[in-house]
Amino acid sequence: MSRKIAGPEIERLVQLLSRLPGLGPRSARKAVLSLLKRRNDLLLPLSDALQQAVEKISECPVCGNLDTVAPCSICADPRRDQSLIVVVEEVGDLWALERASIVSARYHVLGGHLSPLDGIGPEQLNVASLLTRAQSPEVKEILLALNATVEGQSTAHYISDQLATIDVTVSRLAQGVPIGGELDYLDDGTLAAAFKARRKL
Amino acid sequence: MSRKIAGPEIERLVQLLSRLPGLGPRSARKAVLSLLKRRNDLLLPLSDALQQAVEKISECPVCGNLDTVAPCSICADPRRDQSLIVVVEEVGDLWALERASIVSARYHVLGGHLSPLDGIGPEQLNVASLLTRAQSPEVKEILLALNATVEGQSTAHYISDQLATIDVTVSRLAQGVPIGGELDYLDDGTLAAAFKARRKL
Ligand SMILES: [Zn+2]
Ligand SMILES: [Zn+2]
Numbered sequence: 552m553s554r555k556i557a558g559p560e561i562e563r564l565v566q567l568l569s570r571l572p573g574l575g576p577r578s579a580r581k582a583v584l585s586l587l588k589r590r591n592d593l594l595l596p597l598s599d600a601l602q603q604a605v606e607k608i609s610e611c612p613v614c615g616n617l618d619t620v621a622p623c624s625i626c627a628d629p630r631r632d633q634s635l636i637v638v639v640e641e642v643g644d645l646w647a648l649e650r651a652s653i654v655s656a657r658y659h660v661l662g663g664h665l666s667p668l669d670g671i672g673p674e675q676l677n678v679a680s681l682l683t684r685a686q687s688p689e690v691k692e693i694l695l696a697l698n699a700t701v702e703g704q705s706t707a708h709y710i711s712d713q714l715a716t717i718d719v720t721v722s723r724l725a726q727g728v729p730i731g732g733e734l735d736y737l738d739d740g741t742l743a744a745a746f747k748a749r750r751k752l
Numbered sequence: 753m754s755r756k757i758a759g760p761e762i763e764r765l766v767q768l769l770s771r772l773p774g775l776g777p778r779s780a781r782k783a784v785l786s787l788l789k790r791r792n793d794l795l796l797p798l799s800d801a802l803q804q805a806v807e808k809i810s811e812c813p814v815c816g817n818l819d820t821v822a823p824c825s826i827c828a829d830p831r832r833d834q835s836l837i838v839v840v841e842e843v844g845d846l847w848a849l850e851r852a853s854i855v856s857a858r859y860h861v862l863g864g865h866l867s868p869l870d871g872i873g874p875e876q877l878n879v880a881s882l883l884t885r886a887q888s889p890e891v892k893e894i895l896l897a898l899n900a901t902v903e904g905q906s907t908a909h910y911i912s913d914q915l916a917t918i919d920v921t922v923s924r925l926a927q928g929v930p931i932g933g934e935l936d937y938l939d940d941g942t943l944a945a946a947f948k949a950r951r952k953l
Binding site: 593602 | 759764772773774785786794795799801804808842844847
């Protein structure tokens, strides 16, 4: 950019928005213009919603979900099947399963997958807390709903090994999940079929 | 969405972000996850930057540009050519011209183009203030840098008529602007060439 436009505040907004996935510098500028042009119905509510998010949303200490209450509303819901814990890599995967109403159980969000080259080992993920939860008497099954990627599957393998000495059934989604596919990109039907045909490991 | 996810605060964030140009519901969800995951380096600064925008950025009372000072830093800059006013439809067009360092003059942002079917007449645009500015003795030329669309050109025609009784040269960008093209999408070279070859109306 050969000349600065309109002061550092706007530049900073463009720069921050362009860090969001799916927004490049051009679309970030369009977004900022749109925000500034629609002050009352977009800029003010978004500013307020982000403020609320900063103040209220945090990671569930039990499962790693994001919510305004702790434990999260899913962990706190007594109507959910307490015998099954569905393990996912990211909160977005949890959202995908919830949107598709695949299962009414509880979750465990790892926060990613094992990636030794990036320095991500079991300690960097929520693995220890999963092992603790798995030992709770009401828990009968741990479903490893991880991405069908190399990293996701090697993470599933590692966790499955760790769970071997604990008296729970370990399962994974059926092979309906396409190879290389990420959960968040699947249609509800595929997710539902993969859930129903889940296999014991 | 068959089931609500993670409380109204997150739903509201997703909903608001999906109103930004370029973000659909899926990418808005990804953006929200990214924000919540990168609390310190993204969520907090963005929340702060939007707060700053709400408090500090407003429309320049002279030219319609967006800035934190009024008049805007362009209007207030004495080094800019005071004899030329470049008329654009939107602030994004002003940014495009500034980024390309096309001209060091002052601007006038109409806030759109004439669109009788949408109820947008001259009164809905910053036309009256342009006519007032055009009568100022130091102003010698009004460059109508409007989009090469039907609406942009009919707006240029209308303004040119209104300026007929005022002692200024009215010009438009050269035909280097492709038919149907929008300024904001042109490369700097095309913009520069179109500026240099601008014609008297
Ligand atoms: Zn939870
Ligand atoms: Zn101004």
